[in-house]
Amino acid sequence: MATDSETLPAEGKGQNETLVIAASSLGTVFEWYDFYLYGLLASAISMHFFAGVNETTGFILALMAFAAGFAIRPFGALVFGRVGDIVGRKNTFLVTMAIMGLSTFAVGFLPSYDTIGIAAPIILMLLRLLQGLAIGGEYGGAAVYIAEHAPPGKRGFYTSFIQTTAMIGLILASTFVVSLRLFMDADSFNAWGWRLPFIFSIVLLSIALWIRLQLEESPVFQRMKQAGATSKAPLKEAFGEWRNLKIVLIALFGAVAGQAVIGFAAHLYPLFYLEKIAKVDGATSNFLVATALLIIIPSFVFFGWLSDRIGRKPIMMTACVIAVFTYFPLYKALVAAANPAMAxxxxxxxxxxxxxxxxxxxxxxxxxxxxxxxxxxxxxxxxxxxxxxxxxxxxxxxxxxxxxxxxxxxxxxxxxxxxxxxxxxxxxxxxxxxxxxxxxxAGYPAAADPAAVDKGRVIAILCVFGLLATMVYGPLAALLVELFPARIRYTSLSLPYHIGNGWIGGFMPTIGFAMVAATGNIYQGLWYAVVIAAITAVVGIFFLPETYKRDIEA
Incomplete structure (x- = not known):
């Protein structure tokens, strides 16, 4: 538990807290921009790098390339979490940012399958793995860094700003992609225009690195280091001792797993669903998802703030229970609104x-x-x-x-x-x-009629998905920081977070669409999210401790 900081010297926090929040959050926005490009451009990636297979398989393989970055994230959490607990928070997430940005930039110049054959998807997968490895160390560092600067009673509020970064990064990437699709003809976009967002990421990388270089080390880590209280073997201490491993498992199954599937069911899964199932054109799908996410962003901060007053657990568990009972009717309503002829x-x-x-x-x-x-x-x-x-x-x-x-x-x-x-x-x-x-x-349309898409209803339904995601995600960073002792905090919280978001959530689009392909039922993939959310609700309600009143330096 977060009760081992009594050995730290009682120094004041010498860095401006607004700068800490802004710099950490903005840097992470750019990383998520890079990460989401793969999902947003899955169709183009399928066309250029998986051209040697049939269309259905190519799209699933493109989603697998997207998921590969998630699969490697827990290993990045182990590598960079250990470094963060031994060397420091700041330098660790500078390294992760550089690796991630450069691997994204390289995709913009990667030759296609038609040019270099099987080497194209192999190199793409390697770049995706590098990116996932890097982001495995990013979230934990940013969450710990902000929380260790936050005053008591405001950790949920402060860390909620970094929880918005995934949505802002997706909106930034979506806006770029939508703009290109609007101002370029489809042939040009599919031929080379899709590469521009990847190439542009080098500009964002430069800005993000400059911002992060303005930061100092976390005051909690500085005091631990001065007192000689840092862990010499954080992996062994975090996962080799049952008292800590037990909390890791509860955090994974009682919080993060549900957050992951609810989060992906709010932004990426609806995007794929609109394009591949409801057959809404890509530009419109991106616009609808981005608009809904923009509307719900303030609720991340609201639920983070609320969790400082009533607790993290009741808000998060309520979201999981609601998701279990509403996903099937909401997704059916989404198809009816987006493509009424198909419905x-x-x-x-x-x-x-x-x-x-x-x-x-x-x-x-x-x-x-x-x-x-x-x-x-x-x-x-x-x-x-x-x-x-x-x-x-x-x-x-x-x-x-x-x-x-x-x-x-x-x-x-x-x-x-x-x-x-x-x-x-x-x-x-x-x-x-x-x-x-x-x-x-029989009335089955080849594509959704743009004039028949009820954009207002679609956005409203997407906002409901988004609100559930903010309920479970807004308080999460503060909860995870408060669950673990400072000396192994970076390592301990990074692994369950990235197993949940990397494996359980990251594979949701791939598994979901594979389930649809296997059964023919366009709603079959939702069972994956519903079952995981139900497991989290049960484990969380009965085993997850409430943490919002803990002193992380007590």
Whole structure:
């Protein structure tokens, strides 16, 4: 617990607190800008770096490249958390910023798959891993740095400003991407315009480094170092002693895991959902998400401030419980608002796939060797998956040729066992045209009608998602700082935070869309967020201690 600071000398805090908040927060904004570009440009990245596979697989692989940066974050937390507890807070997050910014800048000049083949996605993945490694040390450093400057009773308020940085970074990146899409034709943007936000990041890196260089070391760390009270083995002390490891596990499953999925369900998952499921064009999707996030940013500070008065735990657990019961109806309302024609078609002319389940493959091919034309079921599902069509599965007798039902219509797929070569290709093309015509007659749109998108309703729904995220995220930094002793604080809080946000939350878009591809149900991926939020609510309510009145130097 945060009760081991009695060995520290009682010096005053010599640095302006406004500068601490502004410098730490602004620097982190730029890092999140870099990080979110991958998610915002997943379609372009899929096109340029994963061109050797089918479209559905390419998009999932692009999301996996995005998720790879999250996967490595806990290792960055271990590396840089240890450095931060031994060497200091300030120098550690200067190093993480430099690594992250340079790896992002390099993507802007990385040759595509068509130019250097398989080396392109490999290098992209390596750069993404470097970026994730760096951000693994960033959040913990910034959160600890601000909290250790905050006066008693204001830690939630002070650290809430850094909680806004992820949203501001996403808005900054979204604004840049939307502006390019508005002022460039689609061909130019897809060919080279998507690289500009990555190249521009070098400017932001220079500004962020200059800002961070104005800071001094944390006063808590300075006093620990003067007193010889810093940990010599923070990893062993944090994770090798049950009294500390127990708190790490409670922090992960009783706070961070729920925060992670609720956070991603508020910004990145809706963005992918609008584009790939509701079929809203990219520029509009980015605009709607960015507008909603801009509206809810002040609520981060509000809930941070409120947590200083009523506690961190009741606010965060309330958000988790609400999320469990509202995500399915809210996402259905989101589709209805963004693409009412699709929602109406799903309701009045549902699509069903009647097939032998043993002939149905999972619509994911990471090495690009499966064309999904070996069975009639694969032919059907590959076409529907590419179109983002919601469908239900009905098991048929062994050997049955797959059939698509669209409302009252039925369309039987060609049997590839009876066809070869050009005849097979022609039969598949004819079947796809037939299904396309049937979907059109049933009212399924190829894309959302821009005039029919109810932007007000979409933004309102996105704001609800955002408010839940601010409830659980606004008080989080203060909670994590207060849970752990100062000598191992950087290490202890960084690992659960980055396991939660790197693994549990970071893989939400990838796992969610893989679940959609596997089942055909466009809402199936929401179960991932709902189950994790429910686990956090249970663990948090029963095991997470309240921390808001703790003295982190007592």
């Amino acid at each position: 109406a078609a799903v309701e009045h002319a549902p699509v069903q796939v009647v097939a032998d389940p043993r002939e149905c493959s999972f619509q994911f091919d990471p090495i690009g060797k499966n064309s999904f034309d070996r069975t009639s079921c694969d032919i059907v599902k590959a076409y529907l998956a590419r179109g983002g069509i919601n469908y239900a599965n009905i098991d048929a007798a062994p050997g049955t040729v797959a059939t698509v039902r669209i409302g009252e219509e039925s369309h039987t797929a060609p049997d590839p066992a009876k066809l070869k070569g050009e005849a097979k290709a022609q039969a598949i093309a004819a079947f796809q045209e037939e299904v396309h015509a049937g979907l059109s007659r």
